Amino acid sequence: MAFSVEEVREKTREIVQPWKTGKGGLIPILQKVQETVGYLPEESLVTISREMKIPLSEIYGVATFYAQFHLTPRGRHIVRVCRGTACHVRGSLKIIDSVKKMLHVEENGTTEDLRFTLEPVACLGACGLAPVMMVDSQTFGRLTPDKVKGILDTFE
């Protein structure tokens, strides 16, 4: 899913188009660009700035404020390990530690082969199944450290 600079500009321009007249478009635009490109490359932010006539500094401010936005490439699969309260008291620290060991990455790190990115999150809203992690949009509950490997192995 690697795009060239020109392609990034092109895609960004397409995404920006419907928002040019409305208001409050910046965050949805960033969300859409990230969904398409996988992250927010510099060229995309510059293009949004030109097209929307919003200062680049403001866009950068928004992109770095929200946990959802990423300025560097990310893995094909996002592993979100819940570090919320319910999961914490049911041992989520051990889960995240075992993911780290298995993938050899730190929190918010991406594996070298771009297969996984590990993200701690504050609560996945599935607290009844604590401890919980999400891989892409699938939720896995009642985890134990030894279940983690089997789950990650199913994601190529």
Next chain:
Amino acid sequence: MQIYRSHILVCGGTGCVSGGSKDVIDEFQKELERRKLDKEVLVVHTGCHGMCELGPIVVVYPEGTFYCRVQKTDVAELVEEHIYKGRPVSRLMYAGSEEMPVVPHYKEIPFYSKQERIALANCGYINPDNIDEYIARRGYEGLGKVLSGMTPAQVIDEMKASGLRGRGGAGFPTGLKWSFCAASKGDKKYVICNADEGDPGAFMDRSILEGDPHCVIEGMMIGAYAMGADEGYIYCRAEYPLAIQRLKTAIAQAEEYGLLGQNIMGTDFSFTVHIKEGAGAFVCGEETALMASIEGRRGMPRPRPPFPANSGLWEKPSNINNVETWANVPRIMVNGAEWYSSMGTDKSKGTKVFALTGKVKHTGLVEVPMGITLREIIFDIGGGILDDKKFKAVQIGGPSGGCLTEDHLDAKVSYESLTALGAIMGSGGLVVMDETTCMVDVAKFFLTFVQKESCGKCPFCRIGTKRMLEILERITAGEGKMEDLDTLEQLALMVRTGSLCGLGQTAPNPVLTTLKYFRDEYVAHIKDKKCPAGACTALVKYSIDPAVCIGCTKCARNCPASCIAGEVKKPHVIDSEKCIRCGNCKEVCPVGAVSVE
């Protein structure tokens, strides 16, 4: 409409989906078709039943038979026995007490029998993707009643009389809030639904949106009519993809039925609603930050006044309420204020939904009348503590709340009583903790959270929480001093008074309540260099009891630091110098010979 003799309700909430409920639905469909029963029996995929611990959950109507932990492989038997031969399968029913080993009907399960479901009335009962099922359960009747016979002022009076207070945390009277926005002059007004639910350990709003999206939309429409708004926003966390998808479906269906759009039900009232996805910032749950975020800016709170009722979204008068608040509105309109205010306590009316989690047997979602005691929630509904360990504390209200103890279990749950104890009602997260939970660690946990989520605008919140966190880190590492406790208290008061929004103002609560109720644990960490709960890794020591150890070598094989020595069938020993305190040995030991201290 097709009539079915039986309905099989399968939970499609996030909890049950991760337990495999989608496969269960498919299997039911296949099995019914195979037996040519698909014209007689309908499989409905519903929202959350609340008892997530026992998911996937299946309820068969008209009997109301409750099955739990149903797997794909159980389906053939259920269809064969229950549906075909009319013999409920007790193997899959809820296992009750000794007097009642199996509980066939869900209303008899203690988890449900003490509940009063108003906001959750339809969750787990209807198919959230089907507007007809909502309408059949008196959906949009409240809106009809309001549009056909009530003036906006009458609606607001009704809301005031109901005594409903905001369920998003602060408990501000909803009717009063609406009256401010209604009185505010403006050609354009907005109503907003706060579905940011950032409080870790809470999932009430998620379950309402996933299980009964229409009730939130209807509530917003009634509010919009009362305040003179014609446009609404639902600000929902991006972490809730299923909720967003169900909302989108609900909005499309309501539009198709003419319940959203121009001249609704043939009146002058028009309303459109948009969904905004959050982008992952806890502080965006704060109302002014949330509006900044909808406008596409950094979600930072601003000083109030001006209040949103006068200058909110795009500087227009706006009213923001929580998901659960909105969900109560249609029911109040249908059944009347008097009905609603007959439940609850003097100043806290109606019911509240709690997310019961942590070390409790039945985790899940419960809706109870205000005024119930914490003991009833945790022990009667929740079934007590997991593995019959000892109850230690319950954390209520999330990062802004506090930890309450055994002594407070008989306190009645209401806005006033919880605040008096130093906790808050908050959004409704109840995290139960047992003897193995370290309260200093819990305080550190919450502070780590608020420190990370502080938007950085107020120095007290930004730097003060950082300094407090450093102190807690020292204490849990065994490097604390007794003076640290005074410094913590001083800093806590400064952060509380020096912060603009609720995040900073309440950030010290978990520290203050644990210091107040569990001071001896702090002292043990500082003076004795011990963690009584055995949770703070720097302070614990693992050892193997030679009298119990059977020499199976399992611990040695699972030790990542290779610090366990011993021969087969002989007692093993841990070298504490090399031990990294991961706890693997304790977990794998088949005879419980490993202890922590």
